[in-house]
Amino acid sequence: MRTLALIGLVCGVSVQALCAQVTANVEAGITDVQYDGFLASGAASISPTMRWQHPGGRGFFSARGTYLQFQSGRRSIDGSANGSWITPLARHWRGELGAAAGASDYANIASFSHGQVDARLHLMDEDRGGWIAATMGRSSFGGGARPVTVVAVGMWLLGTDKTMFVSLDRSFIGDTAYTDLRSSARWRRDRIVLEGVVGARVWSSGGGRGVFGEGSATLTLGRQAALVVSAGRYATDVVSGSLAGRYVTAAVRLGRITVRTPATAVLSGNSRASESHSSPSATDARLEIETRRDDDVRLTVYAPGATVVEISGDFTDWRPVALSRSPTTADAWVASLRIPRGIHRINVRRDGGPWMAPGGTTRSADDYDGEVGVFILP
Amino acid sequence: MILAALLLMTQVAAQDPRLERLDPDTRTAVAAVVDSAHGAGLPVEPIIQRALEGATKGAPGARIVAAVRRLAVDLGTARVALGTSASAPELEAAVAALRAGAALEVLAHLRDLRRPPLTMALSVLADLVASGVPADSAAAAVLALAPKARDADLVEFRRAVERDIALGAPPGAATSVRLNAGALDVYGANSAANNPNSPRPRSRP
Numbered sequence: 367m368r369t370l371a372l373i374g375l376v377c378g379v380s381v382q383a384l385c386a387q388v389t390a391n392v393e394a395g396i397t398d399v400q401y402d403g404f405l406a407s408g409a410a411s412i413s414p415t416m417r418w419q420h421p422g423g424r425g426f427f428s429a430r431g432t433y434l435q436f437q438s439g440r441r442s443i444d445g446s447a448n449g450s451w452i453t454p455l456a457r458h459w460r461g462e463l464g465a466a467a468g469a470s471d472y473a474n475i476a477s478f479s480h481g482q483v484d485a486r487l488h489l490m491d492e493d494r495g496g497w498i499a500a501t502m503g504r505s506s507f508g509g510g511a512r513p514v515t516v517v518a519v520g521m522w523l524l525g526t527d528k529t530m531f532v533s534l535d536r537s538f539i540g541d542t543a544y545t546d547l548r549s550s551a552r553w554r555r556d557r558i559v560l561e562g563v564v565g566a567r568v569w570s571s572g573g574g575r576g577v578f579g580e581g582s583a584t585l586t587l588g589r590q591a592a593l594v595v596s597a598g599r600y601a602t603d604v605v606s607g608s609l610a611g612r613y614v615t616a617a618v619r620l621g622r623i624t625v626r627t628p629a630t631a632v633l634s635g636n637s638r639a640s641e642s643h644s645s646p647s648a649t650d651a652r653l654e655i656e657t658r659r660d661d662d663v664r665l666t667v668y669a670p671g672a673t674v675v676e677i678s679g680d681f682t683d684w685r686p687v688a689l690s691r692s693p694t695t696a697d698a699w700v701a702s703l704r705i706p707r708g709i710h711r712i713n714v715r716r717d718g719g720p721w722m723a724p725g726g727t728t729r730s731a732d733d734y735d736g737e738v739g740v741f742i743l744p
Numbered sequence: 745m746i747l748a749a750l751l752l753m754t755q756v757a758a759q760d761p762r763l764e765r766l767d768p769d770t771r772t773a774v775a776a777v778v779d780s781a782h783g784a785g786l787p788v789e790p791i792i793q794r795a796l797e798g799a800t801k802g803a804p805g806a807r808i809v810a811a812v813r814r815l816a817v818d819l820g821t822a823r824v825a826l827g828t829s830a831s832a833p834e835l836e837a838a839v840a841a842l843r844a845g846a847a848l849e850v851l852a853h854l855r856d857l858r859r860p861p862l863t864m865a866l867s868v869l870a871d872l873v874a875s876g877v878p879a880d881s882a883a884a885a886v887l888a889l890a891p892k893a894r895d896a897d898l899v900e901f902r903r904a905v906e907r908d909i910a911l912g913a914p915p916g917a918a919t920s921v922r923l924n925a926g927a928l929d930v931y932g933a934n935s936a937a938n939n940p941n942s943p944r945p946r947s948r949p
Binding site: 684713740 | 762790793794796797798799800801803807808810811814815833836837840843844863864866867868870871874875895896899902
């Protein structure tokens with residue numbers, strides 16, 4: 367409880383800024399899909415996505431569109447958006463109010479739209495929790511609108527690099543009703559994210575029934591690019607009008623961009639930290655640390671234009687150690703040293719100049735009117 | 745006799761060949777601080793390192809002596825917070841956290857919440873504050889993670905905050921977001937295929 371109270375403290379107090387975390391990307395891919403009752407077809411797709419997240423964790427808004435060009439020449443287009451406002455944590459409880467809307471159109475033949483609001487009550491602990499939810503709204507196919515009601519219950523488990531959900535929901539859309547039991551998981555390690563969902567539709571009247579499962583693998587190529595491969599079978603979503611089918615998709619995701627809303631005026635300045643992450647200039651140096659086995663650590667300093675690069679730190683008894691020029695990477699200087707775990711202090715000097723705190727470390731004032739770089743070796 | 749004993753202790757410390765890099769007066773003063781710390785059961789290696797750092801940077805002897813004295817005092821303060829069983833790396837990390845602005849009570853609280861070693865938790869706390877995260881926010885975040893997070897989790901948390909800051913997020917916001925990232929993942933999990941945080945794969949027609 368104390369921990370959760372602290373989380374609440376961080377949520378509610380630490381950030382009063384009008385700052386926002388916005389990510390946006392575009393996914394372009396090719397797919398082979400077979401909707402139930404139709405022939406298999408190839409398609410090309412493009413999907414822009416945007417997500418805004420309150421920096422204090424009090425809500426989010428996301429929107430996504432998809433344009434599909436089928437092998438047959440027909441096209442499908444859809445767009446949807448959803449958002450939630452999340453209450454501050456009260457003991458173990460949090461509330462969430464959300465709204466979602468979307469529309470889709472296939473070849474000017476079939477069009478759907480829906481809008482709904484939902485309320486959730488979350489019971490949360492540090493690494494597990496659950497929720498109950500109720501959703502109400504409308505879904506229309508062509509001109510006829512039908513009421514939507516969904517009740518759901520679920521639980522989740524969080525690990526360091528994995529997340530698991532289990533949910534059970536009962537949906538009523540007009541005279542269609544069905545129950546979905548779904549379990550999903552996500553596992554992340556370094557640049558790879560694996561996601562999967564398995565489920566079953568039961569007690570169905572007009573919504574189909576059976577099992578479904580999907581999986582995807584995302585390989586991050588950099589800050590702004592990723593490869594995504596996904597495949598599986600999914601159930602009909604009567605609310606949004608997506609027809610059950612099976613598919614294989616390969617896509618490139620570009621532009622996971624974080625947009626900053628300036629808010630430095632209300633938070634403590636961080637110019638040094640920002641500088642430490644900037645690209646090295648002709649008078650700068652940036653440190654990269656690679657831990658190998660035991661205490662063997664490879665230090666790489668990127669120092670464009672330098673002819674001599676030295677480091678000095680508590681792991682060298684503050685004796686300058688000249689680095690060797692990397693045979694493979696331009697402007698890179700390397701050394702392998704034995705450095706124990708923990709917090710360390712380091713300075714870098716290029717061409718016999720002043721000792722400076724390299725980028726890639728946290729800069730802090732030393733006791734000698736200068737700066738020292740601090741890094742953690744896990 | 746006392747003087748003789750002090751001289752003897754000073755000589756013992758001064759025999760550390762690394763201190764030969766200091767001028768004689770500075771070496772004597774630093775050795776005295778080292779001996780005093782040793783006598784108080786405090787780790788001496790950080791003190792020696794701080795002196796060597798000053799020597800490498802060409803600092804005047806007086807500055808070096810002042811720096812090591814201050815460090816010795818801070819190590820003693822850190823030990824009060826962490827207890828006599830705290831290891832040298834823990835105390836050194838605690839000093840960094842205290843100097844960064846963490847309160848003594850936070851260190852004591854951390855000791856109560858987390859099994860030793862606390863080195864990484866303290867290092868992450870110090871590093872967050874040095875990155876510009878407000879001290880109270882950094883402390884709250886580390887204390888929230890402390891009971892169950894592994895050292896690797898803390899480091900990953902720190903890296904995530906660092907990435908966010910590098911991408912332009914205000915440090916406090918980055919910390920808050922990362923602390924809540926797991927919790928946010930659960931929202932909308934059942935309703936939004938277009939939610940980028942949804943566990944449902946998005947790349948499907």
